[in-house]
Amino acid sequence: METNNQTVVGNNESITMDELISRFSQVYTGAISDSLDQMGYRNQVLPKELKGLTPDAKFVGTALTVRGEATHVDDANEIFVPLLKMLGDVQQYNVVVTQANDDTCSHLGELSATTIKARGGVGAVIYGGIRDVGYIHKLDLPVFHLYTTPADVVGRWCLKEYNVPIRIKNVDIHPMDIIVADKDGVLVVPQNIAYEVLKQAETLVSTENHVRNDVMNGVHPLESYYKHGWF
DSSP states (O other): OOOOOOEEEOSSOEEEHHHHHHHHTTSOHHHHHHHHHHTTOOOOBOOTTOEESSTTOOEEEEEEEEEEEEOOOOOHHHHHHHHHHHHHTOOTTEEEEEEOOOOSSBSOOHHHHHHHHHTTOOEEEEEEEEOOHHHHHHHTOOEEEEEEOOOOSTTTEEEEEESSOEEETTEEEOTTOEEEEETTEEEEEOGGGHHHHHHHHHHHHHHHHHHHHHHHTTOOHHHHHHHHSOO
């Protein structure tokens, strides 16, 4: 398993990937989304149609992006060799993010999911289909997807390229962007602003904690809003 503990640089500051991931995991997607909005990044939430395989599915990781397309090629080697090369490049903290551009089959199954987890990956976002759901449940690998189907990829779909920029609806995703998922959904934090977004989100969480404490102790919500500038 390859490690992925590179240094992330902010404004005159740096942080290891280990610390970045750990701190993002303590912040909920709502606060991260609000922080992105405040910084002018308003198209970072992936489509609401993506659903977690389990109700408590959550992860924080770095994007390993995949772009595929429909095909009628039924040579298994032509289909599986590119897919297995991609899976062999999964590193610690990776989230496999697939723009399938297809709705005819499964784009992630149990053996692929097993490989992702074995190589240090922390989850998958499949803008397409998955199968072998019972086995993936047992793996405890969080997966977000559009649909399930037993249909295989051979003769239906192929991986065209990976670790390249992709787009899912109106959201651009680049390799190594930070992917955060929880019960509310999935969002993308551009790598070049990840540390700044993290600090902003942590500040926002602290503010919301103060507001929550106020209203639980009987403070009028409008008074708390004026006091903290947030609700």
